[in-house]
Amino acid sequence: MTDTTHTENADETPVDPVERVLAHAESRSGVHVFGAAQALQSQSTVSYGDSDGDQWDREERAALRRVPGLSTELEDVTEVEYRQLRLENVVLVGVYPQGSQSDAENSIRELAALAETAGAVVLDGVLQRRPHPDPATYIGRGKAAELRDLVAAVGADTVIADTELAPSQRRALEDVVKVKVIDRTTVILDIFSQHAKSREGKAQVELAQLEYLLPRLRGWGDSMSRQAGGQVGAGGAGMGSRGPGETKIELDRRRIRTKMAQLRRQLRDFAPAREAKRSERKRNTIPSVAIAGYTNAGKSSLLNRLTSAGVLVENALFATLDATVRRAEAAVGRVYTLTDTVGFVRNLPHQLVEAFRSTLEEVGQADVLVHVVDASHPDPAAQLATVRDVMGDVGARSTREIVVFNKADLVDDDDRLVLRGLEPDALFVSSRSGEGVDELRAVIEQALPLPAIEVRALVPYDRGDLVNAVHESGHIVSTSHEEGGTAVHAHVGEKLAAELAPFAL
Structure with a gap:
C-alpha cells in the first residue's frame, strides 16, 4: 500500500488536511476532478477567545490516550503517530447530472469536511457526470473499475459515496473496488455517535443508526426463513420450510426492532421534563430565542459571545448535538433564553431529522429565530x-427570523454586497472580533414579543419584589416614583398581572 503519511519541510507552511482533496488525481474520461475543499474554516483564522468560556470539552474530544502494557507493537511509537496510523484513508466519489457541476463540487467538498470530522484522511475525490446514478454500482461498472485503480494508486482503504446508497449498490461497488464502501449518511451518523454526550443525545443517535441498519442487514431473506411452517393452504410455505426457528438474520432484526421500541419509549420519557421547563418559562412569560443554522456556521461561538456560556466551540461539523439553553438579559433588565441547537446539512438523513425531532422542537417553539449563516462559505x-x-x-416557518451572516471578518466588501443581495435585512457579525454583536443583541431585544396583559399599578415601596419581577419578565413602558409607591406602566404575563391587580390604577 502506498504510504500516505503527510510530511512537510520545516520551512513550508502546514497544509490543512481538508485542502488535500484530489492532490494526487488526474482527469479521466467522464470523470471530473476538482480542487481544494472549503467546507471547514481555515485553521489560520480559527481562534477561541475569552468570550467562549472554558473549553475543556474540546480538549477531551481531541484526546487519544494510550493504555500502558497492552500494545504488541514497537514501544517507541508516539501518541501522535499512533493516532495517524489508525486514521482511515478515504477516496470520495459523486455523481451529478448536466448543469449542476458547481453544486456537486460544493457537496463533495462538504463530504470531505464530514470525513475529516469523522476522523479520516481524504486522499482524493472524483465526480462523474451522468443523468442518473447507476442502479447497480452507482457510477457504472467501467467507472467503478477506474475507481478501483485510483484507490490502489493512492493507498486508500475506504470509498465514500456522496449520497445514500442502496444496500445492493454498496455491495456491488465493494465487489469491484475491493475496499470498504460507505455513504454520506453513514459518515454523518458516525460523527453524531462520536459527539453525543447527553443521555437523550445518545439515545437519539442510536435510534437513527438502528433505523439505518435495519434494511441493510445481509442475509438470505424469506427464501431461507425457518419460521414459516404449516401447509400451503393454511398460509404456510409448504414443504422444506418447517425449520427449528429463527435464522440469525431474523433474530437480529427482531432484536433491533425491540431495541428501537425501547429507545422510542426512552425518548418519550425525556419529553415531560423538557416540556415542564418550557411551560415554566411560558408561565413566567420568559421569551425564548433559538439560534439555528447550518453546521459549522458559528452558532455556539455566537451564543458564547452573547452570554459567555462556555459552550463547546470547535472547527468541525456537528460539534454541537445537545440543545443548550442559556439565560440572557436585555438592556432594560428583561430576561430571555438563548438556545443553541444542532446544525443542519444538505441531504440530512431523514432518520436523524426524526430522531432529533425533540431537539428541533426548541426551534419550532421559539419566539424568535436567529438564523446564522457562514458568510465565508x-x-x-x-x-x-x-x-x-x-x-x-418542524413548524418554525412563521417564527420571526433574524438572518445573521457570521464570520464577517473573513469576507471583503464585494462579498458583503453579494450577501446583502441575498438577504437585504441581514446583520453582519463576527463572533471572533465582536463586530456587530451589540447591534444583534439590540435587534433580538426589539424582536421579543410583548407579554399579553397591559397593566398600570402603583406598587408600594415595600413590594420591591413585584417591581423587580416586572423588570425581569415584563416589558416596562414607563416608571415613576410617587408618594405612595412606584407607578408602573408595563406589559406582563397572567401570573404577574394577578399579583399586581390589588395595586391597579
Missing part, C-alpha cells in the same frame, strides 16, 4: 435554503 444561498426547509418541517 462558497454557497451561502444553499445554506439558507437547506436550513429553511428543515425549519419548515
Whole structure:
C-alpha cells in the first residue's frame, strides 16, 4: 500500500488536511476532478477567545490516550503517530447530472469536511457526470473499475459515496473496488455517535443508526426463513420450510426492532421534563430565542459571545448535538433564553431529522429565530435554503427570523454586497472580533414579543419584589416614583398581572 503519511519541510507552511482533496488525481474520461475543499474554516483564522468560556470539552474530544502494557507493537511509537496510523484513508466519489457541476463540487467538498470530522484522511475525490446514478454500482461498472485503480494508486482503504446508497449498490461497488464502501449518511451518523454526550443525545443517535441498519442487514431473506411452517393452504410455505426457528438474520432484526421500541419509549420519557421547563418559562412569560443554522456556521461561538456560556466551540461539523439553553438579559433588565441547537446539512438523513425531532422542537417553539449563516462559505444561498426547509418541517416557518451572516471578518466588501443581495435585512457579525454583536443583541431585544396583559399599578415601596419581577419578565413602558409607591406602566404575563391587580390604577 502506498504510504500516505503527510510530511512537510520545516520551512513550508502546514497544509490543512481538508485542502488535500484530489492532490494526487488526474482527469479521466467522464470523470471530473476538482480542487481544494472549503467546507471547514481555515485553521489560520480559527481562534477561541475569552468570550467562549472554558473549553475543556474540546480538549477531551481531541484526546487519544494510550493504555500502558497492552500494545504488541514497537514501544517507541508516539501518541501522535499512533493516532495517524489508525486514521482511515478515504477516496470520495459523486455523481451529478448536466448543469449542476458547481453544486456537486460544493457537496463533495462538504463530504470531505464530514470525513475529516469523522476522523479520516481524504486522499482524493472524483465526480462523474451522468443523468442518473447507476442502479447497480452507482457510477457504472467501467467507472467503478477506474475507481478501483485510483484507490490502489493512492493507498486508500475506504470509498465514500456522496449520497445514500442502496444496500445492493454498496455491495456491488465493494465487489469491484475491493475496499470498504460507505455513504454520506453513514459518515454523518458516525460523527453524531462520536459527539453525543447527553443521555437523550445518545439515545437519539442510536435510534437513527438502528433505523439505518435495519434494511441493510445481509442475509438470505424469506427464501431461507425457518419460521414459516404449516401447509400451503393454511398460509404456510409448504414443504422444506418447517425449520427449528429463527435464522440469525431474523433474530437480529427482531432484536433491533425491540431495541428501537425501547429507545422510542426512552425518548418519550425525556419529553415531560423538557416540556415542564418550557411551560415554566411560558408561565413566567420568559421569551425564548433559538439560534439555528447550518453546521459549522458559528452558532455556539455566537451564543458564547452573547452570554459567555462556555459552550463547546470547535472547527468541525456537528460539534454541537445537545440543545443548550442559556439565560440572557436585555438592556432594560428583561430576561430571555438563548438556545443553541444542532446544525443542519444538505441531504440530512431523514432518520436523524426524526430522531432529533425533540431537539428541533426548541426551534419550532421559539419566539424568535436567529438564523446564522457562514458568510465565508462558497454557497451561502444553499445554506439558507437547506436550513429553511428543515425549519419548515418542524413548524418554525412563521417564527420571526433574524438572518445573521457570521464570520464577517473573513469576507471583503464585494462579498458583503453579494450577501446583502441575498438577504437585504441581514446583520453582519463576527463572533471572533465582536463586530456587530451589540447591534444583534439590540435587534433580538426589539424582536421579543410583548407579554399579553397591559397593566398600570402603583406598587408600594415595600413590594420591591413585584417591581423587580416586572423588570425581569415584563416589558416596562414607563416608571415613576410617587408618594405612595412606584407607578408602573408595563406589559406582563397572567401570573404577574394577578399579583399586581390589588395595586391597579
